[in-house]
Amino acid sequence: MQAALVVRSSTGFDFEISFVDIPTIGSSEILVQLSATGVCGTDMALASGEVGPTCQILGHEGIGRVVQVGESVPAGDIQINDRVGIAWLRDICGKCAYCLHPGGETRCAEQLNSGRKINGTFAEYAVVPARYIIRIPDHVKTSDEALAPILCGxxxxxxxxxxxxxxxxxxxxxxxxxxxxxxxxxxxxxxxxxxxxxxxxxxxxxxxxxxxxxxxxxxxxxxxxxxxxxxxxxxxxxxxxxxxxxxxxxxxxxxxxxxxxxxxxxxxxxxxxxxxxxxxxxxxxxxxxxxxxSAVGTREDIIDAIEFVERGLVKADIVPVRLSDMPRIAKEFGEITGKYVIKYDVHGQLQL
Structure with missing residues (x-):
């Protein structure tokens, strides 16, 4: 698959477009083929290295379709071709003091974050733990590109x-x-x-x-x-x-x-x-x-925020780009109004 890998040097950081292996999922994970992802200011902060260690693949505003389901995922929980989101929170423990507090999952003490502890959405495929899925409701017809920025911004x-x-x-x-x-x-x-x-x-x-x-x-x-x-x-x-x-x-x-x-x-x-x-x-x-x-939002918050978009009350000011534009975006970020959104070429389902 194609991915934008962050590369740091003594003079700063850049993104290198490379081909890497499609990730292999575990028995309790799902594989998502991305169709769109937003580019967030947090991605640039992570890329700089100033906020600690990261993965090489950043990104946390992704929308895509499920193309593979792990063998231990309960039947009916998730289906091939289901539309899902991939956000900053990729997994939570579900048992710490934060998770047990209503609405506290965004502060989970053991949380996994896209791009920080697990590869993010600046790639054509991503792995998601099946127990923490952001399902896009079937009635939502808004395009993937318009929804992607809602997952964080x-x-x-x-x-x-x-x-x-x-x-x-x-x-x-x-x-x-x-x-x-x-x-x-x-x-x-x-x-x-x-x-x-x-x-x-x-x-x-x-x-x-x-x-x-x-x-x-x-x-x-x-x-x-x-x-x-x-x-x-x-x-x-x-x-x-x-x-x-x-x-x-x-x-x-x-x-x-x-x-x-x-x-x-x-x-x-x-x-x-x-x-x-x-x-x-x-x-x-x-x-x-x-x-x-206030820190990002729960899965419920994401769905609520999406409903405003679906009703036409909120609209992202999208600047459409390709994954190959990431080196340029890194240099221009913050100089324009609007939200960079990467659109991926999706040529049918992955054959596994």
């Missing part, structure tokens, strides 16, 4: 909004709004009846955010005080939740400054290890602010 935004506590008609701020996850956050928030204040760096990103459904935009590069500008835009109504998508200490500090009484700071973006956010506890005591950490 989309569900990350959706889950952050689900846990933020804001109700319809209230203001939420999205910091890093013009990026891949931020663009989804604007659309999901709008679809949930929330009023969106988009915040990012650069005047050119404003029109994009407004087109996606944001009610207003603040350019941090052109604002003397983001907090004052936010207060003016909202008519001094409280901002109920601030989703920090772009991971920087400054972004978190800005979010704290604009939150209203009893607001919620939702931590999504991850700053570099050396960047720490400084605050005095009195800020939280006086204003009643809560801090919540």
């Amino acid at each position: 989309g569900v990350t935004a959706y889950k952050a909004l689900r846990v933020c506590g804001a109700a319809g008609g209230q203001w939420v701020a999205v910091l890093g709004a013009a990026g891949g996850v931020g663009a989804f956050a604007i659309q999901y928030a709008r679809s949930m009846g929330l009023r969106v204040l988009a915040i990012d760096a650069g005047e050119s990103k404003g029109q994009y955010c407004l087109q996606l459904g944001a009610e207003a935009y603040v350019d941090v590069l052109g604002a003397d005080s983001v907090a004052d500008q936010a207060a003016t835009i909202t008519g001094r109504r409280s901002i109920s939740a601030a989703l920090v998508i772009a991971g920087s200490a400054k972004g978190y500090q800005t979010a704290l400054e604009i939150l209203g009484p009893f607001g919620t700071l939702v931590c999504v973006g991850i700053p570099p290890p050396h960047e720490l956010v400084s605050f005095h506890p009195l800020l939280f005591i006086d204003k009643g602010i809560k801090i919540i950490g």
Whole structure:
């Protein structure tokens, strides 16, 4: 099969397009033939090597069809040609304190992650443990290319909004709004009846955010005080939740400054290890602010997030590419709006 292998050097990283063996499955695994996969910012962070060891094959926003089922997989659990997703979470233990907590599987202490502990979706085939399958419901007719980005970027935004506590008609701020996850956050928030204040760096990103459904935009590069500008835009109504998508200490500090009484700071973006956010506890005591950490989403969250797409309420801004484009994408990543989605050539089922 064809795969994009990450190659690191003293000057950075690149992707090398190579032919490698189709993986062999174990008795309790399934083999999936990929038809599409998104390219996520996390893939670039993993490729850099700055977040620890990885596999050579990254990628975690894949959609495909089952082409082989292990002999120990219970009959009826999964069928050949079933449509499935391959996301960041590839397997969980199901018994740790996190897994036993409702909705806690995304923090499983023994989790396997695509590209980090098991080969990812930048290849034509991938192996999935049968006990952790993301089945795409039969009634979903949205294309594989449109669904792929929902498996990480989309569900990350959706889950952050689900846990933020804001109700319809209230203001939420999205910091890093013009990026891949931020663009989804604007659309999901709008679809949930929330009023969106988009915040990012650069005047050119404003029109994009407004087109996606944001009610207003603040350019941090052109604002003397983001907090004052936010207060003016909202008519001094409280901002109920601030989703920090772009991971920087400054972004978190800005979010704290604009939150209203009893607001919620939702931590999504991850700053570099050396960047720490400084605050005095009195800020939280006086204003009643809560801090919540949100990480991707459960299998149920993914299906819920997909339903918004199927209903036409949320749409990924797709930039279609081929697997052979990965070396170029690595150099250009972050320079465009929209979501790179790799489309694979699928010429019938694999004969095994």
